[in-house]
Amino acid sequence: MKKKISLIMVISMVMVSVLTSCSTGTPSGGQQGNDSAEGSIKDTLLWGVNAEPSSLDPSTSKDTVTHMMMYQIYDTLVKEDPTDYTKIIPGLAESWEFNDDSTEIIFKLRENVKFHNGDTMTADDVQFSLQRSLDSSYSSGISEAIDHFEKVDEKTVKCVLRYPYSPILDVMTNLTYGVVSKRAVEEAEANNIDFARNPVGTGAYKFVEWNSGDSLILEKFDDYYDGAAKIKNLIYKLVPDAASGAIALEDGTLDVYYLAQTSDYDHLKQVESLSYVECPGVGLHHITFNVTDGIFKDKRIRQAVAYALNRDDVVIGGADGYAEVANCLAPTSVFGYIDDFEWYQQDLEKAKQLLAEAGYPDGFDVVFSMQGSPVYMKPAEVVQDQLRKIGINVTFNKMERAAYLEDVGGKRDFVVSLRMINATVRDADSVLTRRFHSSMLGGGNNYSGYSNPEVDALIEKARVESDQDERLETYRQIYEILKEDVPLIPLYSDRVLIFYNAKIKEFYPHPVYRYNVSKMYFED
Amino acid sequence: MLKYIIKRILWIIPVILGVSFFIFFIMDFTPGDPAIMILGEGAKPEEYEALRNEMGLNDNFFVRYIRYVSNALKGDFGRSYRTNIPVFEEITSRLPYTLNLAVTSTIIAIIIGLPLGVLSAVKQYTAIDNISLGISLILTSMPAFWFALMCILLFSLKLEWLPSLGADSWKHFILPAAAACTNTLASTLRMTRSTMLEEIRQDYIRTARAKGAKEKTVIFGHALRNALLPVVTVIGVNFGLALGGTIVIEQVFALPGLGQLMINAVRSKDVPMVIASILFSAIIASLVNLLVDIVYVYIDPRLKSEYSTVKAKKV
Numbered sequence: 001m002k003k004k005i006s007l008i009m010v011i012s013m014v015m016v017s018v019l020t021s022c023s024t025g026t027p028s029g030g031q032q033g034n035d036s037a038e039g040s041i042k043d044t045l046l047w048g049v050n051a052e053p054s055s056l057d058p059s060t061s062k063d064t065v066t067h068m069m070m071y072q073i074y075d076t077l078v079k080e081d082p083t084d085y086t087k088i089i090p091g092l093a094e095s096w097e098f099n100d101d102s103t104e105i106i107f108k109l110r111e112n113v114k115f116h117n118g119d120t121m122t123a124d125d126v127q128f129s130l131q132r133s134l135d136s137s138y139s140s141g142i143s144e145a146i147d148h149f150e151k152v153d154e155k156t157v158k159c160v161l162r163y164p165y166s167p168i169l170d171v172m173t174n175l176t177y178g179v180v181s182k183r184a185v186e187e188a189e190a191n192n193i194d195f196a197r198n199p200v201g202t203g204a205y206k207f208v209e210w211n212s213g214d215s216l217i218l219e220k221f222d223d224y225y226d227g228a229a230k231i232k233n234l235i236y237k238l239v240p241d242a243a244s245g246a247i248a249l250e251d252g253t254l255d256v257y258y259l260a261q262t263s264d265y266d267h268l269k270q271v272e273s274l275s276y277v278e279c280p281g282v283g284l285h286h287i288t289f290n291v292t293d294g295i296f297k298d299k300r301i302r303q304a305v306a307y308a309l310n311r312d313d314v315v316i317g318g319a320d321g322y323a324e325v326a327n328c329l330a331p332t333s334v335f336g337y338i339d340d341f342e343w344y345q346q347d348l349e350k351a352k353q354l355l356a357e358a359g360y361p362d363g364f365d366v367v368f369s370m371q372g373s374p375v376y377m378k379p380a381e382v383v384q385d386q387l388r389k390i391g392i393n394v395t396f397n398k399m400e401r402a403a404y405l406e407d408v409g410g411k412r413d414f415v416v417s418l419r420m421i422n423a424t425v426r427d428a429d430s431v432l433t434r435r436f437h438s439s440m441l442g443g444g445n446n447y448s449g450y451s452n453p454e455v456d457a458l459i460e461k462a463r464v465e466s467d468q469d470e471r472l473e474t475y476r477q478i479y480e481i482l483k484e485d486v487p488l489i490p491l492y493s494d495r496v497l498i499f500y501n502a503k504i505k506e507f508y509p510h511p512v513y514r515y516n517v518s519k520m521y522f523e524d
Numbered sequence: 525m526l527k528y529i530i531k532r533i534l535w536i537i538p539v540i541l542g543v544s545f546f547i548f549f550i551m552d553f554t555p556g557d558p559a560i561m562i563l564g565e566g567a568k569p570e571e572y573e574a575l576r577n578e579m580g581l582n583d584n585f586f587v588r589y590i591r592y593v594s595n596a597l598k599g600d601f602g603r604s605y606r607t608n609i610p611v612f613e614e615i616t617s618r619l620p621y622t623l624n625l626a627v628t629s630t631i632i633a634i635i636i637g638l639p640l641g642v643l644s645a646v647k648q649y650t651a652i653d654n655i656s657l658g659i660s661l662i663l664t665s666m667p668a669f670w671f672a673l674m675c676i677l678l679f680s681l682k683l684e685w686l687p688s689l690g691a692d693s694w695k696h697f698i699l700p701a702a703a704a705c706t707n708t709l710a711s712t713l714r715m716t717r718s719t720m721l722e723e724i725r726q727d728y729i730r731t732a733r734a735k736g737a738k739e740k741t742v743i744f745g746h747a748l749r750n751a752l753l754p755v756v757t758v759i760g761v762n763f764g765l766a767l768g769g770t771i772v773i774e775q776v777f778a779l780p781g782l783g784q785l786m787i788n789a790v791r792s793k794d795v796p797m798v799i800a801s802i803l804f805s806a807i808i809a810s811l812v813n814l815l816v817d818i819v820y821v822y823i824d825p826r827l828k829s830e831y832s833t834v835k836a837k838k839v
Contacts, residue, residue, distance in 0.1 A: 402556020
């Protein structure tokens with residue numbers, strides 16, 4: 001018996017030792033850099049993130065987390081002032097000018113900019129990078145106005161537009177147009193190495209290691225054109241669970257966490273060791289009707305829903321109060337949002353009257369097609385409660401994101417949905433074109449199926465107009481028509497809050513999380 | 525015995541093929557288009573179509589399945605739709621974390637659950653019995669993610685004894701293993717108690733005691749040995765469950781394991797990653813089942829004699 005028990009024990013011990021040696025042999029990154037810093041000056045910033053980067057190649061990524069990380073690795077020709085994101089300042093281009101009809105922008109490149117591989121940036125690198133991104137399907141949604149990029153001379157690159165496009169400089173700040181080393185890309189291709197996992201840019205931090213499912217390790221680049229970063233190591237650590245992320249921030253394990261839940265905001269604000277920055281985001285939560293099929297084909301019913309809602313309560317229930325009611329069909333932070341524009345105010349009598357006129361005096365039952373995430377379900381439940389008051393009984397068809405994108409986005413197989421759109425360019429045009437322009441019907445982003453030649457013409461007019469006051473006036477006209485037709489109901493724009501170790505200085509807010517780590521430092 | 529083991533290992537092949545077909549079939553019929561997931565909502569229909577063609581998604585189901593299996597047999601499990609990393613590379617880098625967690629939590633469950641179960645049975649209806657039954661009830665009822673968060677709040681935030689997340693040292697595995705072992709511990713404890721209670725009432729135990737055998741020998745030498753069979757089964761089943769059940773624990777403690785990989789892959793409709801990670805879990809579960817069967821033979825002399833008889837007859 002003793003023999004047999006010892007055999008079992010030996011088997012178990014061998015298994016454990018083999019497995020343990022496997023796991024301890026695998027670098028996990030996250031904590032290592034941090035530990036080494038303890039006891040001396042902290043030289044590592046440990047930044048928790050709720051998702052892994054998809055690809056560190058500007059031409060094959062478009063998600064927020066990845067762009068937040070790539071902002072440290074790559075530079076763009078123009079960028080936002082890190083201390084005030086509303087101002088555009090020179091990046092890799094030291095100056096730029098538009099031609100007379102605003103269809104070309106000539107960028108004069110900065111000299112002596114080094115890549116992480118030691119090469120000096122040339123106009124060839126810039127033209128190659130920009131055209132490569134433009135040709136990629138990942139750049140759609142922001143690049144429709146751009147025709148091509150061309151090299152003018154060794155220090156000049158030209159962006160040629162299909163039509164004058166007012167927000168073009170904002171487009172050029174997007175990390176999709178980050179500049180990569182042409183030689184590094186070509187060498188990677190020749191050697192069958194994935195450039196997306198071995199990036200070479202000109203940014204303040206250079207790539208060290210990407211531990212899949214765990215961390216991305218970056219180190220400061222000493223030859224950075226704008227002065228080397230103050231913090232030596234920057235580690236993005238994957239912490240998918242937001243509650244764990246918030247605790248790790250509170251106990252000092254993490255220095256920054258992207259992204260705490262709105263329900264934790266009030267508590268985290270009270271924690272002395274933490275600070276936060278806050279600004280309006282670029283997302284717009286809204287209700288989308290299918291205006292071509294089903295019950296919401298009738299404009300009066302859509303208006304009735306608009307009259308039934310108290311959107312202040314939707315903000316409280318849906319975003320724990322951390323959002324702003326949007327009165328136009330654009331996020332509150334973008335150019336083209338008009339502060340004094342008024343949307344429907346709650347008027348239940350008027351709502352019931354409209355329903356009665358449409359032939360539904362007792363209301364009706366309707367199914368909201370939804371993604372199951374609380375980001376959408378929390379506001380939707382408040383809407384459900386409010387619509388009950390005019391006799392509309394809402395039930396939900398909750399779906400996984402993949403199914404939702406296919407059914408509601410691809411096939412337009414829905415009656416009504418509550419969803420969100422991000423202004424990928426910080427201009428109302430980004431939302432208005434994608435959601436209301438006829439060119440976006442049939443597979444584009446115009447899910448409601450709304451088509452109005454007058455709105456199309458006004459969107460196109462605003463897009464090419466260079467006088468900003470004139471543009472705002474055109475947007476106002478668009479909003480008036482959309483308010484009458486109600487293909488969508490704007491609910492609210494999120495507020496962007498990010499919490500961080502209070503010892504970090506020079507941390508400024510940004511609506512799409514472009515935080516300039518190179519200027520940050522730890523206060524003693 | 526060796527022949528039996530080889531036969532059992534060979535049986536794993538059809539199991540894996542069956543699992544792969546089943547998962548491939550399910551993933552094909554679940555709604556969601558990988559091309560839309562990759563390109564997001566902003567792309568044009570022709571861009572989605574081009575990507576689908578490039579990824580071979582427009583081919584017939586069987587063509588894709590056979591292509592997958594023949595590549596997999598050559599060790600090529602494809603590349604992740606989302607990150608473009610070879611799936612095999614990704615899984616082998618994650619597997620140690622999950623296995624480590626599953627093995628550690630199972631060992632903790634055995635070390636605590638087994639003796640407590642024996643003690644409960646021997647001291648039935650005493651305070652010890654009531655307390656251990658109470659503990660097992662609480663452990664079974666608690667959701668793992670909640671228990672994990674409470675552990676972090678207490679041991680990391682308040683007492684500052686243990687790190688709240690990461691996987692860099694043995695310290696990082698204490699809380700996750702504690703949180704992951706709750707179910708196995710509770711079921712081991714209860715199963716040991718009930719089988720022990722059955723055994724110590726058997727005639728042979730009375731005989732042993734009548735013969736004047738020491739109580740220690742009666743309990744551990746005779747009763748426990750016979751009580752172990754169902755307990756080993758429960759532990760084996762729980763180990764299989766632990767492999768899948770660590771998903772929540774990995775999320776909470778930010779461990780880069782297979783569970784986390786799997787859940788992200790399912791969410792982003794990363795088909796090659798989902799199929800391969802489930803296949804690897806299935807292989808491990810099959811191997812653990814085999815191990816459990818081998819352990820049976822060593823515990824139960826009747827089974828061993830069966831194998832010996834077969835061998836003798838053949839000789």
